[in-house]
Amino acid sequence: GGERGFVLMTGKPNPGAGEEIKDPREMKVRVARSFDRTDIPVPATRISMGITGRVLESGRPLLSVDAGRDERFSAMASVEELRLRSVICFPIQLDGRTEGVLYLDNRMQRGAFREDDLELAELLAGQAAMAIKNARLVSELRERNQRLLQSSEQIQSLNEQLGRKVRDRDSELAVVRAELGRERGRYDYESIVGASDEMKRVFSELDRIIATELPVMIHGESGTGKELIARAIHYNGPRRDKPFVVENCAALPDALLESELFGHVRGAFTGADRAKKGLLEQASGGTLFLDEIGDMSTEMQKKLLRVLQDGEVRPLGSNQVTKVDVRLLAASHEDLEHMVKAGKFREDLFYRVNVLALRLPPLRERREDIPLLAGALLARAAREASRPAPHLTHDVLAALAAYDWPGNVRELENEMRRVLLLAEDSVRIEHLTQALLTRGEASRKAATQLMPLVVGDLRSAVESFERTAIDEALRRAGGNKSRAAKELGISRFALQRKLEKYGLGNGAGTLDLEGPHAAPLEAGAPAEALESDEGE
Structure with a gap:
């Protein structure tokens, strides 16, 4: 039943937080159409600023079936000048702020609008609010993209300047490395790359470990550089001029590992055509690093423990013992303490090799x-x-x-x-x-x-954004439609219609004002009568 329709919005594209438009003169007519879809010339002079001002001030919809006889408008000259009959006006709210109004009138027919039209107008106002919000987001995204494009030349220029400075980086890096070396500690850790807090902790602990000759247990996941740390301990320590010998306990079966560690005499086993010194004897005076010691069998653990206790090694097939003096470094990616409790690693050997402990952080x-x-x-x-x-x-x-x-x-x-x-x-x-x-x-x-991207036509992008926004608001509100609608800046009725449109949630629920106790609104009565308790 509408003859003309107007959409008035604030002149500010993005009002500040908390700003509320109360004066219709601060607004501009963004849309003005007649029933035949033609534009209305000079639209600001064709609407009642008194009616729009009242809606802005109250933040509530307004319906009049005969504006000329409506006592609420008796002091409004614009109603008489425009010869208004039927009028319906709704606030457009974004994020809880009234930023515009939807204004429909009919100058020729009384009772052109009914109470049912309030629901339709509220839905239109809600859709207008969502469309305006989405349009602002799209505009903001496009502006950001434009600024990024405009800054590309500046970035290119900065890159050229940076390229010229890179030519001097070698001398600058030499100074930084020297400073970093002093910060790391007393010893040379040049082969170890790292400047994080975790690595500074490792360097600090290394400073205390290196000066001693006590056994060290290096804990860390596979690939964290346990052998590199072991080499740093040896080559910075008092045994740096002596041998550094490495063996991976997980790489050999027991028989071969025993021969590798303790050595053998000629004829000790098939194929032993000549005597061989074991790694313990080769490392005497220096350092022996046993990687993955947790994979060593309990029988081999017992034999290694005897060597560490007595400082003597007996090659396979020999009755003679040889004195050895080694600093033992061990490593494992397993939790040896847990293995001790599970009976998979000897407790006495654990205390022998775990005198000093160092944990390496994963990457x-x-x-x-x-x-x-x-x-x-x-x-x-x-x-x-x-x-x-x-x-x-x-x-x-x-x-x-x-x-x-x-x-x-x-x-x-x-x-x-x-x-x-x-x-x-x-x-x-x-x-x-x-x-x-x-x-x-x-x-x-x-x-x-x-931040949703605009793909395809604008209508699809808006629908996609609405779906996501509504779904997220309902999730945050725990399914409470009233709280979700408040967060979205739309009415509960508008939210219900959108749920039905997009098939979100239960979608088929009814609003409080649609229940059996909702009373009809008398013609000409204020639209506030439609308000009801929207609590879930």
Whole structure:
């Protein structure tokens, strides 16, 4: 029954928090249409500012079946001047603030609007509010994209300046390395890359460990660099000029491991055509590093314990013992204390090898070291391949830092050797393995959930945004429609219609004002009579 329709909105595109529009003169007519869809000229002079002002002030809808005889408008000259008959006016609310009104009238017919039309007008106002909000978000996103495009030239210029400064980086890095070396401690840890808090802790503990000759147990996951730490302990310690011998206990069966550690005489077993010194004897005066000692059998543990207690070793097949003096360093990725409780590792041997303990952090606990490590490992691989090292781009470094690296530094080293074969001047994101690319894709999906991108036509983008916004609001409100509607800045009735439209939630529920106790509104009565308790 409407003859004309108007949408009035504030002149400010994004009003500040808490601002409320009370004066209709601060608003502009954004849409003005006749029933035949033609534009209305000079629209600001064709509506009653008194009626719109009352709706803005109260924040409530207003319905009049005969405005000329309605006592509420007796003091409004605009009603008489415009010869208004039927009028319906609704506030447009965004995020709890009234930022506009929807105004419909009919100058020729009394009773053109009924109480039922209030629900339709409220729905239209809610849709207008959501569309305006979405349009602002889309506009803001486009403005941000435009600013990013405009800044690309500036970034390129800055990159050129940075390139000129890179020529001086070698001398600057030499100074930084010297300072870092002093910060790390008294000893030379140049072969160990790391400047994170976790690695500073490791360096600090190494300073105390190196000066002693006590056994050290190095705990850490596979690939964390336990052998590298063992070498740092030996080559910085008092036995640096003596042998450093390494054996992986998990790599050999018991029979071979016993022969390797204790040695054998000629004829001790089939194939023993000559005598051989064991690793314990070879390391005498120096350091023996036993990696993965937790994989040693209990029988071998007992024999090793005897050597550590007596300081003597008897080669296989011999009746003679040889005095040995070794500093024992051991490592394991297993929890030896737990293995002792489970009866898988001898308690007496545990206390022999675990006099001093050092824990190495996994790479995921020192992510800030990943760019340094990646650059150092890539440079080393390039030197071994006799070729220049490619440049690691920012997005590649970000992907490397986001990955958890279950294989730790060893896995990172393999990744750098792989990308060296694929890359030329610079390493790009597509050069990385699928595991890293999958992690990056998951991060991008998470980002799109926070800020939806406009794909396809604007109507589809708005519908997609509305679905997501409503679903998230209902989730945060625990399914309470009244709280969700308040958060969305729309009425509960409008939310119910959108639930039915998009098939969200139960969708078929009814509003309080639609219940059996809802009383009809008398013609000409204030629209406040439609208000009801919307509590769930």
